[in-house]
Amino acid sequence: MSEPRYRAAVSDTSPWDTTGYWGPTDAEQHPAVRLVRERFPAAFQEVVAFRDEVTIRVARQALRDVVDFLRTHPELRYNHLTDITAVDMLYLRERPRFDVVVQLYSIPRRQRLRIKCGVDDGETVPSLVPIFAGANWLERECFDMFGIVFEGHPDLRRILLPEDWDEGHPLRKDYPLRGYRDYVQPGFEAPAPRIRGTLRRPGP
């Protein structure tokens, strides 16, 4: 067998640490990992490093405490909430159903960190609105798209879909790509039936 003709340009060393601001690739050496593990030994679950990005998985009850700890700790100062979103893990594992993903950024230290927690259908996640005002709409969108309830959110209602949307939460994996039914405007005839494909994915 000869060598394969095509191979990835970069396999072992990532080109993404050339700038020098992306932090060490060994997740265990990341200061946030060490400090969170020391401070929350029970809630800390695992740490994953991929392409110079560090992800810490914590128990869902401790999410707000961990994020607040990262925000206020003088060595970390993750003071900028970049994003809150969720992933429906229906095809990837049994339980819990969802992952809530929080992207944090430290303006003084110029580092990113990702915090994850698993949450099942019917469970709640502590809201981050008491520590980040910007979490308000991001959590509302998460609720709208996945149906994840954020406990302590002051105004949890749909944001992108209409308030009277009764078809569930569209970014769940079991929601069909074209919805459950066609919308017919009052006074109009029903639209022609369309071929409604379900979202077909190649198996993992």
Added chain:
Amino acid sequence: MIDFSQPTPVILSEVRLITPTRRELVLNMGPQHPSTHGVLRVRLTLEGETVIACDPVIGYLHRGVEKLGESHRYAQFVPWTDRTDYVAAPSNNLGYVLAVEKLCGIQAPERAQYWRMIMAELTRIASHLVWLGTHALDIGALSVSLYTFRDRELILDIFEKFCGARLTTNMMEIGGFSREIPPDLPEMVREFCRYFPKAIRQYEDLLTENPIWLARTKGVGVIEPEVAINYGLTGACLRGSGVNYDVRKAMPYLLYDRVEFEVPLGTHGDVYDRYLVRMEEMRQSIRIIEQCLEQVPTDGPLMAYESPYVIPPHKNVMTTAEDMQRHFIWVIKGFSPPKGEVYHAVEHSKGELGYYIVSDGSPIPYRLRIRSPDFVNLQSLPYMAQGAMLADIVALIGTIDIVLGSVDR
């Protein structure tokens, strides 16, 4: 200047349900309102002409782009990114292809990276010109929009020369550019760089010291730096408050660490400062483009063809069996990146545009999240609007620089 030795204070966002008392009036502004820049609806609670509470209602342009991303192959989603922020399409392309390239571990050749920077900076100028024209139009300076749209045409001509489209460009591809740069394109860009500083002076003559403009913008919509950070604002909304965070400087992507430019910062955090910041950003963009044109190699590959994730070159597809088979598989089945998840952010003209991709090893993204800057920035509207006058609401919506296609996705 903000002191980072202390934790940034928490801003409690006040949520007020709309139940007007006798002295108050609920006014519905939009969604079809000329100065809401699209289909934004704002429910205002007024007492006289003073805004007591403000509730932006969005979602009128929601098309489910993230859901569509979970049903398209990686390369098929690039045209969809044009449709999120449709006045700055190449920057959206850039954010997406960089995220996919990071996921696959590939890097575009140097020449392609320089041209990506040039196109991204031209996009920033074009987007700021649309913002400036419409923002001034909202506040009452009609003639500025005529000048800005005149000059935006020059940038759109460059895009058209390069890729054939003016608005939804679909310009970048995973791995670089598959089209060759037209030979007269560098001269077109140079010509624009020579011309454009004069144009900026024209806009500044019309606005910067205009007493009406000053009266409508100075001291209006003040965001303190702590508030801006706590709300997660990015882009000119954050820098107008004096917080130095620009993704191009903080976490340089492409070759932004090889060019010199400065990040303009405001001091008061009002509408006028954000105006000044964006005007200076356009000048800095011209600086970046000029340096790129000096440094860019005139010859060399534009696509990382050595990678298995990249579509093979057209010439080889037509001449070698091996590449024809690869091309067939690439088009029919797509390519499968490694399992994992990445978040990559670029400095869009409106702020930090991030793509978060979860890959399960299949040719379709398992989850594709677009962190659009204007969605997050628009959250600051209720904060700015409290206690403002009704007529200032159009100035506040304009200063955030929203595009509803990007807010609603």
